[in-house]
Ligand SMILES: Nc1ncnc2c1ncn2[C@@H]1O[C@H](COP(=O)(O)OP(=O)(O)OP(=O)(O)O)[C@@H](O)[C@H]1O
């Protein structure tokens with residue numbers, strides 16, 4: 001199996017708070033890897049550091065054989081890493097199509113001059129982008145909602161639209177931050193099927209943060225468990241479920257220092 005993401009000794013400090021402490025993980029291409037841990041464990045900070053929102057205090061991030069440590073968010077996106085956010089971040093007043101269209105523009109190769117003068121290159125690229133976005137929304141089951149305002153969609157559809165935005169640049173690696181948040185058991189079951197379908201259709205590797213254990217255990221080939229920024233366990237669903245340190249972290253053990 002091919003490695004797609006290799007994080008080594010990643011550390012992120014915010015003043016005196018050590019949010020990520022020497023974190024290492026390797027993701028195999030085509031798999032879903034779970035990242036779990038109690039609130040404040042450092043899961044979202046890992047996503048923000050991979051995607052260039054935060055600069056790491058130490059460590060390296062390698063994606064498809066290239067060092068992407070310290071790259072800017074748009075460079076990380078162009079390399080092939082898409083993400084969703086823990087708190088939905090859509091342009092609520094814009095339509096479903098416009099939301100995906102904007103995300104797809106990171107890849108547009110015309111300049112402002114061409115856009116203002118509406119040159120042929122601009123027109124062709126815009127048409128191509130638009131068709132691509134419509135196709136993507138069709139695959140995600142949102143094609144009958146293209147012109148609806150994102151903010152007026154039901155919650156589950158907003159979560160799907162977030163995923164559509166993340167897929168607009170056709171990433172190889174998708175980072176999902178609590179995709180099942182706020183969903184009931186049936187909805188999260190449906191989400192698992194949906195994520196599996198997307199993984200196959202778009203040939204994705206997925207790193208997923210999730211608190212719903214039924215989702216994590218049913219979809220992830222491997223799981224890493226964090227507590228206070230440190231990895232306390234890594235393994236298959238079965239190994240994680242029976243791990244003593246994991247049980248203690250979730251049921252409340254002693255505080256760990258950074
Ligand atoms: N921008 C920031 N400035 C200061 N401290 C931060 C910042 N971002 C995160 N932290 C701190 O880093 C730690 C890890 O936070 P993070 O949001 O990564 O946790 P999490 O595992 O995603 O938690 P949750 O499950 O609640 O989403 C917390 O102590 C948090 O307060």
Ligand SMILES: [Mg+2]
Pocket residue numbers: 043044045086
């Ligand atoms: Mg978080």
